[in-house]
Amino acid sequence: MVELLKKLFEQRQRDITVILLDDSKPDEDNSYRINPNGLIGLILGISGVFAVIVALLFMLTPIGSLLYSNDDAEIRAQILEVTNRTMALEDSLRQRDLQLQEMKNIIRFSVDTTLTPDERFMSMGDENAPFTSPDILASERMENLEQFSQNEIIFSNIFKATPDFPARYPVKGTLTRRYLPGQDHFGMDIATKDREPVINVADGSVINSSWTINNGYIISVQHSDGLVSTYKHLATVSKREGDLALRGDILGETGNTGVLSTGPHLHFEIWKNGVPQNPEKYLIK
Known part of the structure; x- marks a missing residue:
């Protein structure tokens, strides 16, 4: 052949x-x-x-x-893996979009949070209520006032007399927004430089010192006569819950903290027996 x-x-x-x-x-x-x-x-x-x-x-x-079944199986496995990763990425993007939308809603529609004073502090400033000595007060209310130092309560008489108002502004700055309860704005905004000291307006005791996503660092001080002052959007705080805060003490520093803040400023509120008050009536420049 x-x-x-x-x-x-x-x-x-x-x-x-x-x-x-x-x-x-x-x-x-x-x-x-x-x-x-x-x-x-x-x-x-x-x-x-x-x-x-x-x-x-x-x-x-x-x-x-039949001849290429092995190759097809490998390709199908790779396609399935890519599909699963794509679905996981889509879920992550969807969750991110929801979080961003929630943040936008907070920034666009939310207002400064309000403070409802704790009922256990209401009677402290009642002038008609008989005054109880610090020792008896500490023993009777120790369960409800665990955050306060017993020595501080014993050696303080801050709840005996009406607070000394009017007081000076708690921070140096310019009033940019007044008390507008009809717009759910229960305080006044004072524009300041960053890291300006925030001064306590009256003797009292710190009942709240915390961080919130909307308002950054917050400090609330309980005074006598059922009054509570609140300071929001702080960059730092220098008092803790239970600390005594005398008039003129530095409570912290101003800042631009919290999603509701658009610049360095102090949001200042005053409440009396759970009812918001116009802070300008309690202050003098």
């Missing part, structure tokens, strides 16, 4: 006569005239058609899926 192919290749430029002999029929002479180039072209053509048929079989019939 190899010799035949070799001869055909050597004689490819000339026509060749092929004689077929049948031993059972010696009288018959079957001869054919062929061109080697044409024969080679015919063989290549048949091979190409066969290759196309095989390729179509792999592409259009289950035969191909």
